[in-house]
Amino acid sequence: MPALANKIYFNYGGQGPLPTASLQAMVASWRRIQELGPFAETVFPYVEELVTSLRQALAALCGVPPQRLAFTENVTSGCVLPLWGLPWRAGDQLLIGDGEHPGVVATCHEIARRESLDVGTLPVRDCATAEQVLERLEEALQPRTRLVVLSHLLWTTGLAVPIPAVGQRLGQHANRPWLVVDGAQSAGSVPLEDAVAAADLYAFTGHKWLCGPEGLGAMALSRRLLDTGAPTMIGWRGLAEDPEHPLRLHGDARRYEIATSCYPLAAGLLQSLHSLAALGDPRQRLALIRSRSGHLWRGLRQLEGVETLLPEPPPAGLVSFRIQGHRSRQVVHTLAERGLVLRSFEPPDCVRACCHVTTLPTESGRLVSGIASLGTKSRSV
């Protein structure tokens, strides 16, 4: 992967490196489309097969039938587009985790403004365990709660939110609130089936931990969301192509797809999925990721003045930490000059390092030395 050749890369959670084979697959797809079409009887079956193959692959990853999977351009669109078509009642409460992405939060506030809903905050950013998340949920739920929005893995601290347990709790609520899950950090790093089964809407992108191209994601929709919601953006991809009823929607999740997207990206993401599969199934890959992130987490814990945000080895690839007396933003900048690529957050003020299956123990070692050289020192053992 060219992105990994000239730097030590810890930003898989921002964007994953694109394997050369995936770029080649996209170029081959564009060439094929041009050769066949680009808009011709001969090209449509090719594009259909490409899109169907990817839909099947991503649906399998989610453990749902392909009929419940729709493509999106990015994870934000996936998280919020279907919410606009749900049957809201004035006074309903949207309960949003305080570790959610600003785009998702902002759209929920706009839905609340237009539909006269309330927005509540579920404080999970400082939770260190799954049990704490469930306690906080218990305290925050209200009789009028109608939607809960949480990430599967918090992009800030890397905490694994116990989505199946959250789903179970919401199932006992008289209102049966919808559960929307942002899978930006989980798809490609942890197995998804159990969380997807608990969620009404599980959105993710191909360009982070799945190492696909930017601009292509997907969402898995529950049967009840498909039955109850109405699409808000409608285009030819969502229409059933019924000459008698030109505005009839597809009966399945395709009704949430809009119009022309960049299809060669599907060839790139398919190739990235193949490349990942060659390294093991999702459970085997998670074990590898955890051994990488655990190695880094332990290294960091040995430095005096360094505090990891999670008290236990990370459940997946995200390792967030603070360095006493150092501003996280400045740490990231200084490390970047040494070829170590990380990111900072604020709030919570921290540095985040992502470890994927491609992260080498020597790279984690280089990061720990880099941080040590900032003026921290090893704890006396």
Added chain:
Amino acid sequence: MPALANKIYFNYGGQGPLPTASLQAMVASWRRIQELGPFAETVFPYVEELVTSLRQALAALCGVPPQRLAFTENVTSGCVLPLWGLPWRAGDQLLIGDGEHPGVVATCHEIARRESLDVGTLPVRDCATAEQVLERLEEALQPRTRLVVLSHLLWTTGLAVPIPAVGQRLGQHANRPWLVVDGAQSAGSVPLEDAVAAADLYAFTGHKWLCGPEGLGAMALSRRLLDTGAPTMIGWRGLAEDPEHPLRLHGDARRYEIATSCYPLAAGLLQSLHSLAALGDPRQRLALIRSRSGHLWRGLRQLEGVETLLPEPPPAGLVSFRIQGHRSRQVVHTLAERGLVLRSFEPPDCVRACCHVTTLPTESGRLVSGIASLGTKSRSV
């Protein structure tokens, strides 16, 4: 252009052929992103410059400042996304041309359903002149009309809708209805400035007449739409990155952009714009397109049993026609087998051939012969 090497291509209005240089520009952009980033301090200025360059180029094409241009994934999204955030009042009427794309029509019906609006149809599909369109508009406008949706060039018949005159008429209406223009067939074939200046929302895509990659379009927004409307899908690209107010939107059209898109496509579209510019400015290219389509139109008019939908040579590149005793769908299929790539419509039942600057007179000649061989014959002159 590889797409033109092995067929005679008349479907620019469906998707334009991608120049090899544009594919190369995308590959180079992906390689650069991987080399710099893909998510790193060094890559952000590169992506920002790429996106800014394209924004400036497309804004110049529209004759608006870059602050009024937002990117979209496709033309349907551009046409309808901002409509969701307009201040509707129950009972307002949406007046939609009967030659509009089903996706745009379906979304308008859904807006009408949720906001208790009325949908009216403006019959323009059988208009042969701009004057007729204005007469029909006069008949269809009602006191409660609040939005008019029309294409700049009708994708079915190829008629040029007199958008500046429509805009002027709506300016005299007590309600000052919003004017939404679908520029799917116009961007890249006719100069846009006058129509954009008259419209509140002018949406187009890069993958048709501009010969860019699929999956990247844009919309130009009027000052009043920017002032009055509220974004419906909000993501990090629409947010102003203000640490004090994390949900504050950009003041300009970027507030309508959502989240991560495929940035290398911008490099491809920029290259396609350069390739087109090398053939002349938009007015010179339109003259070339009209000479191509006029040549085909005249050739078809000489065949007995062939009826062109427009009684005058086409205003741009779309040449639609019917063949007596032949089903349009079958005609397209038969011609495809001979390497002539066209499309059919229903309704109105017709065949559409698109002529671009790249269409050769010999290719139009081959199409006319192909149609003649279906059993039509030359009219006696």
